[in-house]
Amino acid sequence: MDDGSRLLTGPDVEPLLRVAVEHAGGQMLNWSLDHVDTNPEHSTTATYLAQVRWPYGDRSELLGVSARSGELVESDANAEIFADGNREVAVWIYPNDxxxxxxxxxxxxDQLATLLNEENTLGRPVTAEQLSLTMIGYRPRRRAVVKLVVNDPREVFYIKVLRPKLFSDVLGKHLMLRAAGVPAPEVALHTTDNLMMLRELPGRAMAKAIFEPGDPCTAEQLIGALDAMPASVSELERRPPWSDAVAHYAGMVTAALPDVGPDLDWASRTITAGLAGYPPGDEPTHGDFHEGQLRVADGRLVGILDVDTIGPGRRADDLACLIAHLSTIQRMNPQQAAKVRDLLARWVPVFDERVDPLELRLRAAAVVISLATGPYRGQEPNWQETTRQMVRSALALVRQVA
Known part of the structure; x- marks a missing residue:
């Protein structure tokens, strides 16, 4: 079925972008593809960087377009609907996702300052000039994270922007972990339009600390932090592990880069068969445990971010997720690559003592395959070779136990 990926990644999307900008009162001067999110045979969402001439002057804008193989969904009506032949697509200009x-x-x-003052979030009034905003991450139609720095005195927050149907669940998870003493971020403010403002955790990101002298923390601390999650996490809704969707992710990668298809088909079949005998598990798990989610200080783990995904599962999934992310860090220099290899060489044997080594490697390979969709989605330079490298990493993990 036509999921719209050909339209949204090719030159034929230009008339749609031009019409959308003109409808908003501007003139598009040029554009380039920024990000692609494809659910093969179902839907595609893409964003585009465009230079637009408005009555008040030229400005760079981010445009979003969603196309579907079937009918539009209810929330598409919150965007502008335009027709391209027999297809209708939803188009918006950031930030009107x-x-x-x-x-x-x-x-x-200015809008954020008004909100903070209305809620007296900071215990003092602030002006827009005291606020500095940086977009940390934006997955169109899924979520966004904005870094907020308040000056005079300086305080740092992260604002999660979530879909309505997910908001109460994510808020409850943050509050649950905080009440249990798990070092998750403190919720400083939450709103009816699904904003959650989190106070910055202490320490620094482990993603940066791994490249500094010494160890960021120990393997035992990583396992201990996960094992310290309250039993109530196991009563939450179960989130399928990455390995359950390995064939889906393999299909996404193959659609973008067909020459890796045979290897991915073998790997996904081997992973699925190898994990078939393992039960779902009822341990409290993080669900997306990797170096970007962890805060460290003085060789200790001091905080855990992005707890949206907590729920029942298997400890091997969390540890495999960390291994997969560390195994696929891009653009390292030789010294950095050596440091990561050294950490993995010392940490993985400790993980092997806590979980089944075969399960750990197969689950790590599945996460790597899911991550291999990223270079194409983000339209990274030389995404083809980056994707091939990630596929090779997944194959190496599978071959260790296959």
Missing amino acids: PDLPGLPRAAFP
Whole structure:
């Protein structure tokens, strides 16, 4: 089925972008593809960087377009609907994302200052000039994270912008972990339009600390932090492990880069068969445990971020996720690559003592395959070779136990 990927990644999308900008009162001067998110045979969402001439002057804008193989969904109506032949597509200009109603308030300092003052979040009034905003991550129609720095005195927060149907669940998870003493971020503010403002955790990101002298923390601390999660986490809704969708992710990678298809088909079949005998598990798990989610200080783990995904599962999934992310860090120099290899060489044997080594490697390979969709989605330079390298990493993990 036509999921719209050909239209949204090719030159034929230009008339849609031009019409959308003209409808908003501007003139598009040029554009380039920024990000692609494809669910093969179902839907595609893409964003584009465009230079637009408005009555008040030229400005760079981010445009979003969603196309579907079937009918549009309800929230598409929150965007502008335009027709391309027999297909209707939803088009918006950032920050008016049709699934993230709170994003406009999080994107502009004046609106955010008004919100903070109305809620007395900081215990003092602030002006827009005291606020500095940086977009940390934006997955169109899924979520966004904005870094907020308040000056005089300096305080740092992260604002999560979520879809309405997910908000109460994510808020409850943060509050649950905080009440149990797990070092998750403190919720400083939450709103009816699905903004969650989190106070910055102490320490620094492990993603940076791994390249500094010494160890960022120990393997035992990583396992201990996960094992310290309250039993109530196991009563939450189960989130399928990455390995359950390995064939889906393999299909996504193959659609973008067909020459890796045979290797990915073998790997996904081997992973699925190798994990078939393992039960789902009922340990409290993080669900997306990797170096970007962890804060460290003085060789200790001091904080855990992005707890949206916590729920029942297997400890091997969390540890495999960390191995997969460390195994696929891009653009390292030789010294950095050597440091990561050394950490993995010392940490993985410790993980092997806590979980089944075969399970650990197969689950890590599945996560690597899911990560291999990223270079194409983000339209990274030389994404083809980066993807091939990640596929080779997944194959190496499978071959260790196959």
